[in-house]
Amino acid sequence: MERTEHAGADAIVVGAGISGLVTARELLRHGKSVVVLEARGRIGGRTIRARSDAGGLVEGGAQFVKGGHTAALRLLEEAGIELFASPSGGEDVYVEGGAGRREIGPFSGDPARARSYEALRREFLDVAFSYGAGEVVRLADANELDGTTLSAWAGARADDDGVRGRFLTDTTFGMGSTGGDVSLLAALHYANSAGSPDLGHDRFIREGFSSLVDHLRSQISGATILLDAPVESVARVGELLSVRAGRRHVTAPAVVLAMSPTLLRRIRLDEVDGGIDWPPARYWRQEPSVKAALDYDRPFWSEAGLSGNIAGAGEIAYVINTSTPDRPQLTVLWNLGAHGRGREEIRRTILDHVSEHLGPAAAEPSGIAITDWSLDPYAGGCGSPLPPGVLTSGDPFAATLAPGLLRAGTESSPMGWGSVEGAIRSGIRAAEELAR
């Protein structure tokens, strides 16, 4: 039998990722009553505590913080969550043409290639940061920039495949790219919206953004949170919006859909004001990633003068040293996309990669935790490697889809797009909009 629950709430938030949790927290602060509906049996969205095979808990999702992520830094400080710096010292390994070489910076052993890489990256960042913060998509020439790819832009400037490939990976990895071929506009926007030009692997939270989720959860005890409630549709019924999740019906004057466009397009909105067709959701693309944490008894790589960091043109783009003083650890970031590989194959590929480039001791971690986001139907993917034409198919940052029906989610934020920063900002924006 169908049930209508929690009638009388001021707002419904659909999605309990960081953007939904921040929306709920800010609405409560504005004195509103809130019901949160979450599809999964847990909160946190694209953050998750993963258990290693040795029993330890690590972050399987968001963990790194960029210098320009001011809203995230503020919230982390408020929550008393410490940031660690990736240990410095030792040489990095860069993999090109199947072979690894030691470096202290991109192409440090080859000054001509180093200059070429630096010139390409400098020019790109100069263009990206010549626009106001978060303004790139609103430019007069946005359509033109969205009509071409970053790889075409790079191809017109550098003829060294290796230099170009590295630039493309460094620039688009955070967007979830599996091959670097994204819209030039999307790449410029991703860089600009980060607020500062670092790659974002230097500073991290030891326990990941799951610890921020714990903090946010502790602050929204006044909200009702319904788990295992995948929302299927929103309809307007008189003055109210009615949200349906299976046999559950929840009604309120306002609804915030706090999720990515690929997940939003699964929710039927055809009974809201004659139907809502928001083109960016129709065309949006997200790709899933694999993240792994490898724990070791000792930082054996430093004995060989290595930093533990590996980057490269192979399948696995980055291995980052995320050790803290009492926990030697390497983190693997792998934009694998949708794939048909089993867990054991993924594990073997990771261990072969680290042992080939850091030595045989790397093949025997004391614990390994692998999070394969392609197996999670409510991630919708991780980053958004958008092809040409998507960002300009409609306002990608539209906050209001219909009266009382709002969007949040990192993909809706002009700043911190694709990162926790954007999730936080979008939640604050949605709550402010409703509190007016």
Ligand SMILES: Cc1cc2nc3c(=O)[nH]c(=O)nc-3n(C[C@H](O)[C@H](O)[C@H](O)COP(=O)(O)OP(=O)(O)OC[C@H]3O[C@@H](n4cnc5c(N)ncnc54)[C@H](O)[C@@H]3O)c2cc1C
């Ligand atoms: C492997 C990985 C590494 C990352 N690393 C970093 C990093 O180092 N730093 C960084 O800043 N960012 C990182 N990110 C990105 C960051 O995790 C996201 O930008 C952020 O968590 C997004 O939050 P959100 O609330 O916008 O969306 P989500 O976290 O995706 O939350 C959306 C929520 O909506 C729920 N939902 C979806 N559909 C429905 C429905 N129909 N009904 C009810 N609920 C629904 C989902 O279950 C989910 O809980 C990473 C992401 C991944 C996956």
